[in-house]
Amino acid sequence: MTARDTLLVLHDLRVHFETERGIARAVDGVDLTLYRGERFGLVGESGSGKSTLLLSLLRMIREPGRIVAGSAHLEGTDLLQLDEETMRQTRLQRVAMIPQGAMNSLNPVMRVGEQIRLAITEHDEGSVADERIDDLLRRVGLPAATSGLYPHELSGGMKQRVCIAMAISLSPQLILADEPTSALDVVVQRRIMQTLAGLQNELGATVLLVGHDMGLMAQSVERLGIMYGGNIVEVGTVEEIFAAPKHPYTRQLIDSIPVFGERRDFRPIPGGAMSLLEPPTGCYFHPRCPEVMDRCRALAPDLRDTAEDHQVACWLHHQDSIDV
Numbered sequence: 001m002t003a004r005d006t007l008l009v010l011h012d013l014r015v016h017f018e019t020e021r022g023i024a025r026a027v028d029g030v031d032l033t034l035y036r037g038e039r040f041g042l043v044g045e046s047g048s049g050k051s052t053l054l055l056s057l058l059r060m061i062r063e064p065g066r067i068v069a070g071s072a073h074l075e076g077t078d079l080l081q082l083d084e085e086t087m088r089q090t091r092l093q094r095v096a097m098i099p100q101g102a103m104n105s106l107n108p109v110m111r112v113g114e115q116i117r118l119a120i121t122e123h124d125e126g127s128v129a130d131e132r133i134d135d136l137l138r139r140v141g142l143p144a145a146t147s148g149l150y151p152h153e154l155s156g157g158m159k160q161r162v163c164i165a166m167a168i169s170l171s172p173q174l175i176l177a178d179e180p181t182s183a184l185d186v187v188v189q190r191r192i193m194q195t196l197a198g199l200q201n202e203l204g205a206t207v208l209l210v211g212h213d214m215g216l217m218a219q220s221v222e223r224l225g226i227m228y229g230g231n232i233v234e235v236g237t238v239e240e241i242f243a244a245p246k247h248p249y250t251r252q253l254i255d256s257i258p259v260f261g262e263r264r265d266f267r268p269i270p271g272g273a274m275s276l277l278e279p280p281t282g283c284y285f286h287p288r289c290p291e292v293m294d295r296c297r298a299l300a301p302d303l304r305d306t307a308e309d310h311q312v313a314c315w316l317h318h319q320d321s322i323d324v
């Protein structure tokens with residue numbers, strides 16, 4: 001493999017929500033490297049910390065949440081250490097986000113073109129010509145006339161395209177997309193993913209895509225990270241992960257993908273979702289793991305290389321796990 005150009009390096013990132021019932025460690029020590037120009041997918045069940053991870057990169061975590069440790073270097077600059085003003089300029093210009101449920105948060109009483117204009121001027125000084133807005137709409141596959149419409153006059157897919165237009169308006173190097181197609185039907189999902197991939201290529205940007213649909217993810221990204229209970233438990237290329245999934249949770253996620261044409265009941269992953277307030281000892285997945293060993297109950301495994309561009313946090317795959 002050729003050496004790849006690194007864009008973002010997360011190290012020991014930790015985000016806690018300090019609630020009355022206790023501390024929820026929503027992001028619990030994440031290490032992750034993203035390369036320039038790649039599409040990386042983060043998959044995990046609801047509540048595993050995916051949105052929190054993305055929001056922390058833009059420092060948009062709200063009370064009672066707090067980034068308590070770690071670093072997030074974008075081209076050598078730690079986003080977590082920037083002053084507020086530099087952070088404001090970084091948003092949209094260098095890192096843009098399509099937040100979860102973005103299309104439902106468009107302002108219902110403002111025309112689409114004005115909303116795009118407002119998004120741009122919030123992060124960039126100067127006026128925004130109509131041509132620039134028309135061009136953005138065209139690039140996301142919408143007619144320029146969309147500019148004069150209100151959100152309720154658009155389909156879900158079109159609204160999501162408007163949100164993508166805002167996200168790419170200042171040519172960011174990193175695009176964070178949080179379940180951008182989850183409310184849409186399958187055909188529209190695919191088309192929007194294709195649009196996003198086309199724009200990403202055009203910009204040479206990196207896309208960090210969050211989702212819980214392993215099947216759609218596999219078609220949309222080049223590498224995958226599997227998240228469980230605030231931790232990344234496996235990272236690798238889509239080929240590697242599907243050909244040789246290492247973590248039992250990853251295997252279950254792959255097994256739960258419905259196979260087209262095959263009549264099979266949806267196979268949910270056994271066991272309830274874990275509580276972040278009272279996480280299990282050792283490996284957080286151990287109470288639901290079909291291959292649990294004594295060591296798993298006592299000690300949390302760290303993320304280690306198992307092959308080139310494939311890492312896993314699981315005692316089954318760590319050499320020294322034999323003698324406990």
Ligand SMILES: Nc1ncnc2c1ncn2[C@@H]1O[C@H](COP(=O)(O)OP(=O)(O)O)[C@@H](O)[C@H]1O
Nearest residue numbers: 017024026045046047048049050051052053276
């Ligand atoms: N506003 C909040 N108050 C308290 N806890 C929160 C809040 N937002 C998120 N959390 C905690 O963070 C965890 C991860 O949430 P989130 O990042 O939204 O997960 P995901 O995007 O993977 O579904 C939740 O399970 C919850 O425990």
Ligand SMILES: [Mg+2]
Nearest residue numbers: 050051052100
């Ligand atoms: Mg989420």
